[in-house]
Amino acid sequence: MDTPHDGDRTPDWLAAELEETLDETFEMEFSEPMLSQEVRRIYREQHPDSLDRRTYFTNLLRLQAELIKVQDWVQHTGAKVCILFEGRDSAGKGGVIKRITQRLNPRIARVVALPAPNRREQSQWYFQRYVQHLPAGGEIVLFDRSWYNRAGVERVMGFATEDQVEMFFRDVPEFERMLVRNGIILLKYWFSITDQEQQLRFLVRIHDPMRQWKLSPMDLESRIRWEQYTKAKEDMFERTNIPEAPWYIVEGNDKKRERLNCIEHILTKIPYEPVPQEKVELPERVFDPNYERKTLPDELYVPKIY
Template structure:
């Protein structure tokens, strides 16, 4: 699929949305594991700057859209406005309703221009979300993934549910349907999402030339400088093996 995108100049946008700890990051990691970073780009935007707050809402996301031969994977997207901004009061009522009106228009414009747009919502149960939060809190390697906003989402579970339902009513359009992934089982969710994406993108196999590895030419007298003239990283792995 990647080679088809690159060789045909296709533009693919994949939106990953869902509750905190729904497994979006893990899926994106698996999707991109064997893809070239020159073709597939992960978009995970930080909090908007003061200047970006004064722009049209979709403007900073437009800058991240793919050019010909590229795939953009949005780890959260313009749907922040319909989710966390709506629930946490980070936007006004007017801004929220303007988003619900403009978002379908914006996405239809993308599709009409030839962009392949796929939107995935990862659905996790409240009990599984809390289990994952506890696992993060007890794991120093993953504790950075647990933010105050994540903890706040626990107390606002129903608010997020209502916001998601209303978002679906306005943005589940024929040109860009929401594709819901049950994600209580992370491994199944990853397999199901990847299989669905590959089935949805109308790619074809692109013939490739067989790569021939050339033989190394004979030595012409090169001698490597003495090792003690250069600084080498200590072999810490040898200590672990012993």
């Protein structure tokens, strides 16, 4: 993977793409005025060294260009990539996943975010509902929370018995070794934020109408049980950090650095190489001199409000 140095000249395509990202920047700004001045002041005081936007977008676009190369390699070779994203509520998992998939083909890279299991799924082998979503050849699957729900939220909230949790810990190392033996590139990421950072992000969600939907009753309960989640996380690392599928911890107090660091690391863990590309040529349009375009009724058109 090519890594530009500070003195490198920004390629023309990248400069043009940076201009396009201004639209996204403006969209990000739209929700900010919804926040009270006090919450905005507190948030900025807590993040004085946040990465500047130009540095962030320049590197994000460079990394997304590499992710497209990964996608081409996966499709060309039939590789199978499975990436798990775990962490506390508001730790930034969704933001990282969004930046990874933003420019990829959804037929190749897909996100799996399963709801709570229904009664039938509760009666199945625990891993059964996850197995059907694992990647086939030529696919990248990103799990926004995974089978590790049992080691975290299910354990802490009492949705699983101690016997079920113990069985999970005995089974999951061999389950993951089996995936790796069958050719799946398995990566496991834990997104880590501090107690203070989670509290601040929850406050932002409470005061921002654009983000209130992200705050569920379960999220609020997780604040009360912070220490229980910490103990569960430590136990999970101790019992499931195996050589075939180790855990990688991403520090997430700075969202921009979190996204860039995670994507950089993913690129180092997938042995992708450039693949041959067919030259694309635009064919000549065929014109029929006898064809007359029909006039469609006005009511079929969306009103031009803007």
